[in-house]
Structure formats: structure tokens, C-alpha cells
Amino acid sequence: MGWDSPSDEDLIARYRDETGAGSEQHINELFGRYHAKVARWCLAFTNDRESAADLAQEICAKAYRNLPSFRAESKFSTWLFSIARNHCLNAVRARSGMPAMESAQMMIDELPDLVSENPDTAIVRKEMADIARQLVCESLEETERVVFTLHFAEDVPLDVITRMLNLTNTSGAKAYLVSAKRKLQRAVRIWKAKAQKRLGETNDS
Amino acid sequence: MTANTGKLKAWRDGVSAGENCVPLEALERVADGFSDLTINQHVAGCPHCQAELAMLRSFESSRPLTNDEKTVEWIVAHLQSAQDMRFSSVRSPLWRTLLTMPNLAGAAALTLAISLGFSLYVSNRQARPVLQVGPSGIQNMRSGDIRLTAPSGELDRIPEDFHWDPLPLAKSYSVQLLEVDGTVLLSGKSANNVFRASPELESKIQPGKLLLWKVVALDGSGRPIAQSSQIGFRINPKKRR
Ligand SMILES: [Zn+2]
Numbered sequence: 001m002g003w004d005s006p007s008d009e010d011l012i013a014r015y016r017d018e019t020g021a022g023s024e025q026h027i028n029e030l031f032g033r034y035h036a037k038v039a040r041w042c043l044a045f046t047n048d049r050e051s052a053a054d055l056a057q058e059i060c061a062k063a064y065r066n067l068p069s070f071r072a073e074s075k076f077s078t079w080l081f082s083i084a085r086n087h088c089l090n091a092v093r094a095r096s097g098m099p100a101m102e103s104a105q106m107m108i109d110e111l112p113d114l115v116s117e118n119p120d121t122a123i124v125r126k127e128m129a130d131i132a133r134q135l136v137c138e139s140l141e142e143t144e145r146v147v148f149t150l151h152f153a154e155d156v157p158l159d160v161i162t163r164m165l166n167l168t169n170t171s172g173a174k175a176y177l178v179s180a181k182r183k184l185q186r187a188v189r190i191w192k193a194k195a196q197k198r199l200g201e202t203n204d205s
Numbered sequence: 206m207t208a209n210t211g212k213l214k215a216w217r218d219g220v221s222a223g224e225n226c227v228p229l230e231a232l233e234r235v236a237d238g239f240s241d242l243t244i245n246q247h248v249a250g251c252p253h254c255q256a257e258l259a260m261l262r263s264f265e266s267s268r269p270l271t272n273d274e275k276t277v278e279w280i281v282a283h284l285q286s287a288q289d290m291r292f293s294s295v296r297s298p299l300w301r302t303l304l305t306m307p308n309l310a311g312a313a314a315l316t317l318a319i320s321l322g323f324s325l326y327v328s329n330r331q332a333r334p335v336l337q338v339g340p341s342g343i344q345n346m347r348s349g350d351i352r353l354t355a356p357s358g359e360l361d362r363i364p365e366d367f368h369w370d371p372l373p374l375a376k377s378y379s380v381q382l383l384e385v386d387g388t389v390l391l392s393g394k395s396a397n398n399v400f401r402a403s404p405e406l407e408s409k410i411q412p413g414k415l416l417l418w419k420v421v422a423l424d425g426s427g428r429p430i431a432q433s434s435q436i437g438f439r440i441n442p443k444k445r446r
Contacts, residue, residue: 005389005390005391005392020428022423022427022428022429024429025379025421025429028288028289029381029389029392031284031288032285032288032383032388032389033388033389035280035281035284035285036267036277036281036388037264037265037267038284039277039280039281039284040267040273040277041263041264042280043273043276043277043280044263049276049279049280052276052280053279053280053283053284056280056284057283057284057287060284060287060288073230074229074230074233075233077264077265078229078230078233078261081229081260081261081264081265082229084264085260085264113212125214125215125218126218128215128218128219129215129218129219129221130219131215131219132215132216132218132219132220133219133220133250133251133252135219136216136219136220136252137249137250137251137252142255145220145252145255145256146252146255146256146259148216148220148252149220149252149253149255149256150256150259150260152213152216152217152220153217153220153221153222153252153253153256154256164260164263165259165263166263166266166268
């Protein structure tokens with residue numbers, strides 16, 4: 001008789017090896033270990049305990065259903081994260097027509113223009129994307145980059161980002177986005193000036 | 206396409222996943238501090254992978270959201286009770302009916318939805334026999350089938366033994382000590398209805414913190430045949446031995 005704490009992988013192996021109700025016990029222990037993580041994650045997305053509990057419940061259920069597909073290529077916690085991530089991002093996108101997203105429109109209005117016209121060919125689009133990535137990496141601090149990416153590429157609302165990244169400054173993610181845009185405006189100005197200069201040199205020669 | 210959509214597209218494309226982006230398994234290694242030059246170089250130049258890494262770290266981190274720990278505990282308690290209810294034999298049509306009833310609003314409906322929802326989701330597993338008692342067939346295992354006697358409530362010292370009422374059919378018992386969020390602190394087995402705690406227990410117990418414990422009775426082949434509810438105890442920080 002003694003205390004022991006099996007690893008997540010041990011629990012999954014026991015669950016798969018055994019049949020009957022005994023196997024459920026291992027899986028209950030496994031999921032119990034992650035309830036708090038899933039709850040915190042969902043609460044960051046909803047900021048409301050009832051809908052966070054709904055989301056958390058759906059995530060656990062989905063993970064349970066998909067457990068046979070878990071191949072241990074990552075840790076169980078990373079695998080569970082991928083389910084929680086996708087589930088909550090989809091839930092947020094499903095609500096994207098709601099008033100909370102009006103602020104996002106304002107933010108887009110203030111984004112610097114990389115090109116004067118819409119890029120209409122795949123090559124131009126790819127070039128513009130490469131330039132955008134380079135400017136984001138070179139001009140922004142790490143948190144600004146993460147906030148900018150989560151907001152514009154993943155459609156995550158700013159209040160969610162604030163809670164998810166545990167940003168404790170007064171205006172949270174918004175402050176990082178405002179400073180990111182200011183830095184990008186400057187970076188775009190410099191980049192355009194350099195591009196003009198290069199163009200002039202090419203024309204002269 | 207409006208000017209704004211075009212403008213957003215360029216920035217969005219720039220920070221979205223590209224063909225060289227690394228899978229989560231690789232980001233997990235970065236988060237764990239393993240060094241791989243190719244992966245590290247990619248992540249350093251990729252806002253998308255940096256954002257994924259930040260989300261993974263946020264999920265893995267156990268740091269509490271400001272003032273939200275009580276809410277987290279509330280959600281965890283609901284997830285736990287949903288899980289504990291998994292052996293109940295609720296059928297899905299009833300669950301669906303309850304969920305769509307407009308007069309079952311608010312917390313009551315939520316509690317029902319969560320508790321019954323898990324049972325529905327695990328219905329494939331439930332279809333297997335849960336408990337076989339003699340030749341007569343299958344019986345469901347319910348939480349509360351074993352009565353825990355001690356420890357419980359506010360204690361002056363760390364308990365040396367855990368006691369519960371014996372169950373005639375049980376050949377052994379599995380005991381678990383848990384945090385309120387369901388994290389298993391310690392687990393062990395006993396051949397009778399007393400569990401003697403090892404000295405290790407003392408290092409795991411934080412005075413003032415509520416802990417839960419539960420017992421599952423096992424048959425001769427190690428299969429669960431009954432379980433207790435969870436009961437809590439707390440060591441009074443001023444009177445700890
Ligand atoms: Zn990448």
C-alpha cells in the first residue's frame with residue numbers, strides 16, 4: 001500500500017489496456033487534472049462563468065470522444081490545448097457579428113496602408129505579406145506582435161487577449177495594439193521612402 | 206473589395222500561418238525549453254508561431270486570472286460533478302428535452318446540462334457493463350455508495366488514517382486525495398476500510414487549504430463496484446502539529 005501518481009501517459013495506457021468501468025477511473029483522473037486549466041482558458045474567452053462552463057464542458061466532451069485518435073505525438077496537455085484553442089476561437093468567430101467587434105473595425109481604419117491599391121495578383125499579395133511579416137517582426141515588441149497577430153489573424157477580441165495573456169496594465173491589449181500601430185505607421189513610412197529611393201535609382205540608371 | 210479589406214488582408218496575410226509554420230508538437234518543445242535551431246529560427250521570424258506559443262503557454266500556466274479563482278473553482282466543480290455523474294443512466298432524449306425547456310433557465314438548467322451532458326457524451330463507453338454483481342446482471346455504480354467517516358471538516362492536525370464504512374462485496378479500495386480543482390495530490394490502495402497515510406502526506410498538505418478525498422471499492426479483479434462522494438477537510442493553520 002502506498003501513494004503514487006501515474007503520469008498522463010500511464011493513465012491513457014491503462015485506460016486503453018483495461019476494459020469495463022475500471023478504465024473510466026483512469027480517464028476521470030486524467031481529465032480531473034486539467035479541469036482547472038480548461039476552466040481558466042474558457043473564462044478568458046467568455047468572462048462569464050455560465051458560458052465558460054458550457055465551453056469547458058464541450059471541450060472535455062470533445063477530447064473524450066477524440067481520445068482514440070490521440071497518438072502521443074505531443075503531450076496530452078498540448079493535445080487538449082489544441083482542442084480548447086480551436087473550440088474557443090470558433091466560438092469567438094461565431095459571435096464576430098456582435099457589437100463587441102465594432103472596435104475591431106475602428107482598429108482596421110487606423111492600420112497603415114502598405115499599398116495604394118488592392119493587391120490583385122497572387123505574387124503581389126505574397127510580396128505584401130512578406131513585407132508585412134518583416135515589418136511586424138522588426139518593429140514590434142513581443143507582446144505587441146502577439147496581440148496584433150491574435151487580433152487581426154485570429155479575430156480574437158481585445159478583452160479576450162487581455163485576459164488570456166494576463167495583461168495587467170490599465171487598458172490591457174488595446175494599449176499594445178495602439179502602440180503597435182504607431183510603430184508600424186512609422187515603419188511603413190520608412191519602408192515606402194526606401195522603396196521610392198530604390199525606384200528612383202533604377203529609373204536613373 | 207473595400208480599401209479597408211485590402212489593407213487588412215496584407216497585414217492579416219503577413220501574420221497568418223505560412224507553409225513553413227511548425228506544428229504544435231514542435232512548439233511544445235520550444236515551450237519546454239528544448240533547443241532546435243531550425244524551429245527557433247522560424248519562430249523568431251514568425252508572428253503566427255509566436256502567437257501560438259503565447260496561447261500554449263497561457264493554457265499551460267496555472268496562474269490565476271485576477272479575482273477569478275472563485276469562478277474557476279465553480280466551473281471546475283461543475284465539470285467534476287458532470288464527470289462523477291457519468292455512470293448515471295440518463296438517456297439523451299431527456300437531456301435534450303431538458304435543455305430546450307425555456308422555463309429551466311439559469312443555473313439550474315446549466316447544472317443539469319453539464320451533469321447530464323457528460324453522461325450523453327460518454328454514452329459509448331457507458332454502453333459497456335459498468336458493474337456486474339453476481340449472475341443477476343448489471344447494476345450502476347453511484348456516487349455516495351460508500352460512506353466516508355473521517356477525516357472531514359476543520360482539523361487541528363494532519364490526519365494519520367482515512368476511514369470509511371466497509372462494503373461487503375469489496376475486495377480492495379482505491380483512495381484519492383484531491384485539490385478542489387480535481388488535481389490528484391496522492392492516490393493509493395487499501396485491502397480494508399482504513400487507509401494509513403504515508404509520511405509523504407504531510408509535505409502535500411498546505412494548512413488552510415481545502416482538500417477532498419474519495420474512495421472507490423474494487424472487486425477481486427480490480428474493477429470498481431462502488432464509490433463514495435467526495436468529502437473535504439482543512440488543517441487549521443494555527444493548530445497544525
Ligand atoms: Zn510560423
